[in-house]
Amino acid sequence: MTAPTALVTGAASGIGAALARRLADTGHRLVLVDRDGERLEAAPFPAGTERLTADLAAEDDLARVEARCRDGLDLLVNNAGFGHPTRFLDTPIAAEIAMARLHMETVLRLTHAALPPMLARGSGGVLNTASLLGFFPSSTYSATKAWVINFSQATARAARPHGVTVTALCPGFTRTGFHGSAGMDMATIPGFLWLDPDRVAAAALRDWRKGKALSVPGWQYKLVAAFGRALPPSLAGRLLSGTDMRR
Numbered sequence: 001m002t003a004p005t006a007l008v009t010g011a012a013s014g015i016g017a018a019l020a021r022r023l024a025d026t027g028h029r030l031v032l033v034d035r036d037g038e039r040l041e042a043a044p045f046p047a048g049t050e051r052l053t054a055d056l057a058a059e060d061d062l063a064r065v066e067a068r069c070r071d072g073l074d075l076l077v078n079n080a081g082f083g084h085p086t087r088f089l090d091t092p093i094a095a096e097i098a099m100a101r102l103h104m105e106t107v108l109r110l111t112h113a114a115l116p117p118m119l120a121r122g123s124g125g126v127l128n129t130a131s132l133l134g135f136f137p138s139s140t141y142s143a144t145k146a147w148v149i150n151f152s153q154a155t156a157r158a159a160r161p162h163g164v165t166v167t168a169l170c171p172g173f174t175r176t177g178f179h180g181s182a183g184m185d186m187a188t189i190p191g192f193l194w195l196d197p198d199r200v201a202a203a204a205l206r207d208w209r210k211g212k213a214l215s216v217p218g219w220q221y222k223l224v225a226a227f228g229r230a231l232p233p234s235l236a237g238r239l240l241s242g243t244d245m246r247r
């Protein structure tokens with residue numbers, strides 16, 4: 001029997017690397033994608049792992065990975081992402097567009113390319129890393145992640161009758177390179193709010209295998225998500241961020 005194939009984006013570090021390790025441990029053949037080719041090559045994965053260096057916010061690179069998805073996968077993990085340290089009007093528009101492309105256009109196009117062979121076969125699926133912030137209208141980052149949640153839930157409903165599972169992973173604060181890369185100061189975040197990327201990966205894959213459309217790892221964030229989703233959007237957003245764009 002041939003091993004199932006999983007393609008993971010943003011696989012050189014953090015949650016993506018943890019997901020890839022777990023998938024390798026459960027017998028998957030890996031296709032790893034990241035813009036950091038050196039870190040990708042250095043990561044210790046089994047022989048036979050495909051490594052694609054690609055900046056998914058760049059058209060030619062995205063088209064290359066899209067073609068790989070069309071060739072056939074058992075699991076697509078759309079995980080690559082980043083944040084901005086600045087508010088909307090203080091962020092260069094090119095950086096906002098790069099985030100919108102990576103978090104939305106890439107997820108849209110890779111899912112569109114990967115799903116048809118899965119639906120024809122009646123197995124497989126997609127795991128999209130969104131964020132708990134997708135439940136709270138607080139920034140352009142949260143807006144892109146809200147899109148990932150909504151898109152995943154809609155796609156999950158359409159794919160489920162054909163034996164294909166689509167899941168949105170919604171982590172809270174997770175100890176990865178994410179906040180350092182974005183230049184965010186996280187010193188005031190209390191310890192109990194931090195998640196370990198391996199545990200996030202384990203919960204995500206467990207929920208995906210169970211056929212869940214939403215995965216919220218950690219008891220503390222299950223509570224926050226339930227509370228946040230019950231609040232009016234204006235109040236939920238105000239709890240997490242200021243509303244003055246000029247500050």
Ligand SMILES: NC(=O)c1ccc[n+]([C@@H]2O[C@H](COP(=O)([O-])OP(=O)(O)OC[C@H]3O[C@@H](n4cnc5c(N)ncnc54)[C@H](OP(=O)(O)O)[C@@H]3O)[C@@H](O)[C@H]2O)c1
Nearest residue numbers: 010013014015035055056057080081131173174176177178
């Ligand atoms: N950590 C958290 O607290 C948290 C919470 C909720 C959701 N998330 C989401 O989790 C996902 C994974 O993030 P992480 O926490 O594991 O952060 P991470 O350690 O920084 O990993 C993200 C990976 O994606 C890569 N990447 C960024 N932009 C890319 C692009 N244009 N093309 C290809 N690869 C790109 C990064 O490369 P570079 O290092 O070169 O940028 C990095 O290797 C993201 O979607 C993030 O939004 C994280």
